[in-house]
Amino acid sequence: MSSLLHIDASVSGTGSVSRRLSAAFAARWQAAHPRGAYVHRDLAVDPVPHITGATQAAAAVSDEARTPEQRAQWTISAPLVDELRAASTLLLGVPMYNFSIPSTLKAWLDRVIIPAHMVDPSTGRGVLSGKKVVVACARGGSYAPGTPRAPFDFQEPYLRAVLSLIGLDADLSFVHAELTMAAVMPQMAAFRGAAAESLDAALRAVEEHAVDVETSVA
Numbered sequence: 001m002s003s004l005l006h007i008d009a010s011v012s013g014t015g016s017v018s019r020r021l022s023a024a025f026a027a028r029w030q031a032a033h034p035r036g037a038y039v040h041r042d043l044a045v046d047p048v049p050h051i052t053g054a055t056q057a058a059a060a061v062s063d064e065a066r067t068p069e070q071r072a073q074w075t076i077s078a079p080l081v082d083e084l085r086a087a088s089t090l091l092l093g094v095p096m097y098n099f100s101i102p103s104t105l106k107a108w109l110d111r112v113i114i115p116a117h118m119v120d121p122s123t124g125r126g127v128l129s130g131k132k133v134v135v136a137c138a139r140g141g142s143y144a145p146g147t148p149r150a151p152f153d154f155q156e157p158y159l160r161a162v163l164s165l166i167g168l169d170a171d172l173s174f175v176h177a178e179l180t181m182a183a184v185m186p187q188m189a190a191f192r193g194a195a196a197e198s199l200d201a202a203l204r205a206v207e208e209h210a211v212d213v214e215t216s217v218a
Contacts, residue, residue, distance in 0.1 A: 044102075139180065
């Protein structure tokens with residue numbers, strides 16, 4: 001059965017562009033898979049606690065060997081791990097905060113990047129390999145290649161690198177809506193047309209990726 005794990009991290013609520021993009025994908029996916037399993041985890045509303053030493057230790061040993069503190073930490077991590085393993089498609093709605101990702105998303109990643117999920121160097125695959133991953137990104141400015149801000153993009157490069165550790169890079173797509181702050185910042189008024197075009201293109205792109213999922217599981 002097809003299943004979608006939808007993660008949002010923006011704190012901007014209904015005004016969030018990354019949420020608008022991820023919602024468009026999720027709506028198309030749900031329409032195509034009325035019997036599919038759908039899980040939406042909102043990290044802004046229900047943030048995942050940051051890891052501790054006990055979190056890391058708990059992921060590396062059996063339950064019988066865990067201390068009470070380690071078991072308490074694994075109780076937090078286990079549902080996140082199970083949701084990710086069960087999903088055939090992972091959808092991330094990611095705003096850019098201070099050139100990178102929200103700390104809430106980093107906390108989620110820290111709990112699902114565990115030894116059991118690491119890619120086997122001898123095969124190049126891991127237990128999570130084979131999933132489709134779509135990352136819907138929103139950026140206040142433009143960080144496209146060749147722009148002055150391109151070297152400040154620590155959003156997509158970081159996510160590409162960290163997802164590759166657990167085998168989620170083989171079918172990984174990024175969609176970007178840029179210049180999102182142009183609508184609210186007078187000094188960026190000249191870029192409002194470009195911002196609208198970027199958003200329209202991003203919305204079309206997430207729809208296309210959702211169609212790709214429909215085709216691949218048909």
